[in-house]
Amino acid sequence: MTITLTGVSKVFGDFTAVHPLDLTIPEGSFFALLGASGCGKTTTLRMIAGLEEPTGGSIRLGDDDITGLPPHKRPVNTVFQNYALFPHLDVSENVAFGLRRRGVTSVQKQVEEMLELVELGPLAHRKPRQLSGGQQQRVALARALINRPQVLLLDEPLGALDLKLRRQMQLELKRIQTEVGITFVHVTHDQEEAMTMADTVAVMNGGRVEQLGAPDELYENPRSTFVANFLGTSNLIEAEITAVEGEELRLKAVGADTVLRLPAQRCAVEDPRAGGKVLVGVRPEKISLTRAEDADSSDAAGAIREGSNLLTGRIRDAAYLGVSLQYVVDSPVCPEFSVYEQNVERDTRLVPGTEVVLHWQPSHTFALDAAQDADAGTVEEAL
Amino acid sequence: MTASTVPAAAGAAPPSQQPSPETGSSGDGQGPGPRRRLTPYWLLLPAGLWLAVFFVAPFFYQASTSVQSGSLEEGFRVTWDFTNYSDALATYGPHFLRSFLYAAVATLLCLLIGYPLAYMIAFRAGRWRSLLLVMVIAPFFTSFLIRTLAWKTILSDSGPVVGVLESLHILDFTSQLGLTGDDRLLATPLAVVCGLTYNFLPFMILPLYSSLERIDLSLHEAARDLYAKPTTTFRKVTFPLSLPGVVAGTLLTFIPASGDYINAQLLGSPNTQMIGNAIQKQFLNVLDYPTAAAMSFILMAIILIAVTVYMRKAGTEELV
Numbered sequence: 001m002t003i004t005l006t007g008v009s010k011v012f013g014d015f016t017a018v019h020p021l022d023l024t025i026p027e028g029s030f031f032a033l034l035g036a037s038g039c040g041k042t043t044t045l046r047m048i049a050g051l052e053e054p055t056g057g058s059i060r061l062g063d064d065d066i067t068g069l070p071p072h073k074r075p076v077n078t079v080f081q082n083y084a085l086f087p088h089l090d091v092s093e094n095v096a097f098g099l100r101r102r103g104v105t106s107v108q109k110q111v112e113e114m115l116e117l118v119e120l121g122p123l124a125h126r127k128p129r130q131l132s133g134g135q136q137q138r139v140a141l142a143r144a145l146i147n148r149p150q151v152l153l154l155d156e157p158l159g160a161l162d163l164k165l166r167r168q169m170q171l172e173l174k175r176i177q178t179e180v181g182i183t184f185v186h187v188t189h190d191q192e193e194a195m196t197m198a199d200t201v202a203v204m205n206g207g208r209v210e211q212l213g214a215p216d217e218l219y220e221n222p223r224s225t226f227v228a229n230f231l232g233t234s235n236l237i238e239a240e241i242t243a244v245e246g247e248e249l250r251l252k253a254v255g256a257d258t259v260l261r262l263p264a265q266r267c268a269v270e271d272p273r274a275g276g277k278v279l280v281g282v283r284p285e286k287i288s289l290t291r292a293e294d295a296d297s298s299d300a301a302g303a304i305r306e307g308s309n310l311l312t313g314r315i316r317d318a319a320y321l322g323v324s325l326q327y328v329v330d331s332p333v334c335p336e337f338s339v340y341e342q343n344v345e346r347d348t349r350l351v352p353g354t355e356v357v358l359h360w361q362p363s364h365t366f367a368l369d370a371a372q373d374a375d376a377g378t379v380e381e382a383l
Numbered sequence: 384m385t386a387s388t389v390p391a392a393a394g395a396a397p398p399s400q401q402p403s404p405e406t407g408s409s410g411d412g413q414g415p416g417p418r419r420r421l422t423p424y425w426l427l428l429p430a431g432l433w434l435a436v437f438f439v440a441p442f443f444y445q446a447s448t449s450v451q452s453g454s455l456e457e458g459f460r461v462t463w464d465f466t467n468y469s470d471a472l473a474t475y476g477p478h479f480l481r482s483f484l485y486a487a488v489a490t491l492l493c494l495l496i497g498y499p500l501a502y503m504i505a506f507r508a509g510r511w512r513s514l515l516l517v518m519v520i521a522p523f524f525t526s527f528l529i530r531t532l533a534w535k536t537i538l539s540d541s542g543p544v545v546g547v548l549e550s551l552h553i554l555d556f557t558s559q560l561g562l563t564g565d566d567r568l569l570a571t572p573l574a575v576v577c578g579l580t581y582n583f584l585p586f587m588i589l590p591l592y593s594s595l596e597r598i599d600l601s602l603h604e605a606a607r608d609l610y611a612k613p614t615t616t617f618r619k620v621t622f623p624l625s626l627p628g629v630v631a632g633t634l635l636t637f638i639p640a641s642g643d644y645i646n647a648q649l650l651g652s653p654n655t656q657m658i659g660n661a662i663q664k665q666f667l668n669v670l671d672y673p674t675a676a677a678m679s680f681i682l683m684a685i686i687l688i689a690v691t692v693y694m695r696k697a698g699t700e701e702l703v
Contacts (some may be wrong), residue, residue, distance in 0.1 A: 051604050071607040083603035088623045098609035143609065251402075 001062040001150040001183065002027045003048060008057035011041050017043040019207045020057060025151075025185060025200075030177050032198035033185045036230070036377075040207040042081075045153050048185065049078045061150060070099070077144035078153040082160065083136045085128035091115070091139050092124040098147040109133045117176065124143050134165045138150040141173075145180060154186040158193060170196045195219070203227050207376065219283075222269040225368055228281050230377035235287075237280045237311075237333045240270055240371065249367065251280060253311070253333040260309045262365035269369050277370040282309075284338035286364040289315075289327060291347070292355035308359040313337060315354045325350075329358060408611035449676035458673060467677035475661050475678060479685070482657040485572070486641035491580035493636045494629065496580070501591035502621075506600075519588050527582065531649045534578050538568040538629075538650065570652035578646035586635040593629025595621070630697045638686055670691055 005023040009016070018040040025031045033041040046052035048059060050071035058067045066074055077098065082180040085094050095114055104110075115121045118138035128136055137157060144152055157173070158166045174197050177184050194201050195215040202212040203226070211218055211227045216327050219231050228234035239251040239260060249267055251260045260280055269278055290304055292312065304310070313331030325346065329337040339359065350356065390455040449467055451459040472479070504515045522530060538544055545568050548554045559564040562573040598621060644659030651657075658678065665675035 049608055051608070069487060071604070072610045072612055076608075078605070078608045080601050080605055082599070082601060084601040086602060086605070086620060097606070097611075101610035147609070278676065 001187070003183065004060040004152055005044075005048075006060070008044070008047060008054045008059060010040070010047060010052060011055045016207055019042050021209060023103060023202065023209065023212075025183060028181055028185055029200055030174070030184045030186065030198045032188060032201045033192035033204055034188055034191060034194040034201050034230075035204035036189055039204040041189075041204045042155055044204070045078075045185060045187045048151070049076055049153050050074045051078075073081060075150040076153060077147050077149040077151075078155060079137075079140045079144050079157045081156045083128075083140040085136055085139055085143070090125050091099065091120065091129055091131070091204060094128065094139055095142045097143060102147075107344055109150055110146055110321070114142045117145070117179070118142045133161050134169065134343035137161060137169060141176070144183070144323060145176070149182060151183045154184060156188055157186070158188075158190075158339055166190075166193070173197055181216075188336065197232075203230060205230075221266060221366055222281070223368070224376070225279060225372050225374055228366070228368065228377070229375070233284055233338055234281045235337050235376045236332055236368070237282075238374075239278055239280045239333075239367075241274050241276045243274055243280060244272060251278065251367070253280065255332045258310055258312075261307075261362040262309075262367055263363060266363075267364065267367040272367075278367040279370050279372075279374055281366045281368060282360055282364060284326075285324075285340040285342075287337075287339045287342065287358050287360045289329070289339055289347075289356045289358060291349060292357055295357045300361055303356065304359045305361070307362065309362055309365060311337075311358045313356055313358060315350060315352050315356055318352055329356060331358065356361070387518060445676045445679060448672050449680050453673075455481070455670050462515070464673070466586045467673045468681060471674050471677045475658060478656060478658040478661045479681070481655070482641045482659070482682075483685070483689075485576050485579060485647075485655075485657060486637050486643075487524050488576050488581060489640050490587075490633050490637040492580040494633065497584055497587040497591055497632065498629075500567055501588050501595055504588075505592055505595035505598075516592070519585050519592075522585065528645060531582065531645050532577055534574075534581065535569065538574050540569065542569055544568060569650060570655070572651070572655050574650040575647050575657075576653050578650045579640045579643060582643075582646065583636040583640050586639070587632040590631035590635060591625065593627040594625045594631070598624050626697060630694065634690060634693075638690070641686060642682060 003023075003025040005021055007020040007022060008018065009020045010018040011307040016155060021044065023044075033044060033142070035041045043052055047054050049070055050073075054067060058065055060066065061075070066076075086097065089097070092111050092115065095111050099107045099110060111124070112121065115124055118141055120138050120142065123131065123135060128139065131139065137160075141157070154173075158169050159167060159314065170193055173184075173186075177197075184197075186194070186198060198215060200212065201215050201218055203210045203218060205226045211223050218227060222228035222231065222234070225234075225236065228236065237260075238254040240254065241249055242252050242259070244264065247264050249264050249272055250261050251262070252258075253260060262280070267278065269276065272278070288304075295304060311331050311333060313329040315327055316330045316336075317328040319326045320343075323344065324343055325341045327339040327341070327350065331341055333338050339358065447461055448459065450461060450463050450465060452462045452464040452467070453459040479493055500515075500519075504512055504519075508515050536542065545554070545566070548557075548568070549566060554563055554566055554568075557573060558566075563571040568574050602620055602624070603616055606620045607613075611619060641657075642659050644657055644663050647657040647660050662675050662678045662682070665671050665678065669675075
């Protein structure tokens, strides 16, 4: 069922955890709330579960207003961050808990089916503490799903698992969601997790939704520096708009003479005009490197396509990661330009100290409002 | 089944078989040094000595006393006279019964009073938690005897409690139940049970608190999320998880309460004497040591059996 949050906010003392928030989560979707810790994502989830009372606004499930409903009366179940399995009950009784509370007497068959779904059948009579983290996670999932909730809420469900298991569970959660067709609302700080599983992601920061959309849309076309930096890595260059030519913007990077171009609809600034300041962004894997001396020859290894955006720089650092090569390039416009090259036709001459030309397609360029912190959402900022 | 899966739950086992960090990781085949192997025994030594001198030795001394016969003038000799036991049971049966009845009622009252308080301190006290805990143990700053004497004043015939209860006609009601008599509180079973309840209440509250406090609050949330009403959450999650505290609290209350004689002596009458009073009298007034020792061992045996049965029933090892 569709969840509709209208102007929902939450204030703890003098701290506003969630600013008035409007959100529509469509039926059957896998929806992720993504953000760093303290961004209000968990509070939002807990308000949907009924474990936290909103300070203002209303929450509707389908057509029903559930804002004032206590958690045990909401057709919503939660998979808790630490699983919160009942330590005194065995796996099957944990899973049966919700059914029994609703007066279902013959739970045996349903419990068996549910344990089958999460592949835990043989462990039905173990106590939670006798299970591994991944198994506990599945019990928590089964315990929630067996109630056939209208909405399943997942609070950092994979946070306590190691990387390999997390990858496996991501795919499994996605499979289960497709199989049962229930709306999943998933809270996570892990952008990879959100992008793997969710079909819609809301990036939250400071109690507000920064941007909402499909994972690829968020990644390819971020609308704020926070999103650009929190989802993957972005190179941001301060620039000034020199001309608006129809569907294309022309810009001049601060500290360089080269002209950069990008499609007007990839500019997050409303009504861009000549003279306006923006932050021009490009993802590291969109950039190609060509040695400066080869830049003019069209037959060289890294031929530069006509109409590309160009910048010059010098390689400061090169790291060989097997699947890719990562370079840090010093450029007059941006001191630490990240460039990722697929390890296909590796140019072994690209060693630190080499003068290079960085080039990429205008259509891979985006522009953001310059009036924001260029470092928002980066790892450095989080530290 | 459970014992094998709970790692090192029984921390008492002295010769630890687990490899120490250094020796375990190096894997060079060297066992732990003799000094390291002896460490657990050294740690055990002070308590072991203390118990040996002040518990094990008196225990066997009293055990032998309990099967002696003779008199103070002629001296007591071990004659394996087990009639001491049967005589003691025959003579003091009512005292035993009364002891266990009073102790059981006091334990139940402690549980009924202590559980809500422990629950409140554990989950709802917020910043008052420490203060409340200090207040729970504050009575220990005064001696047991003084506090019980204070109760004598509180419950005295001309005291405020009797006055209030009288005007509310509650004393008439308790008299009909045989708990009080003659419009008095002192020298009645009710007074003894009240004294026991008061004196042993902290021993109930503290273990209850510590087991409640350990319950992860997210378990409450999970229960509510899974359609449990607040009362059901308590019944199905909170209370079962607090059972170790309930068991510990009832034992810590019931065992000392059934052997107590101060409350019965100061607040009771000859008709409310507990087994502790009888043992004390045999030892100090009658000077019939064998009977007194036999009574002590009967008390010990009954408590031991009762506790074993109770622990079996409660089955705490199945819990967390």
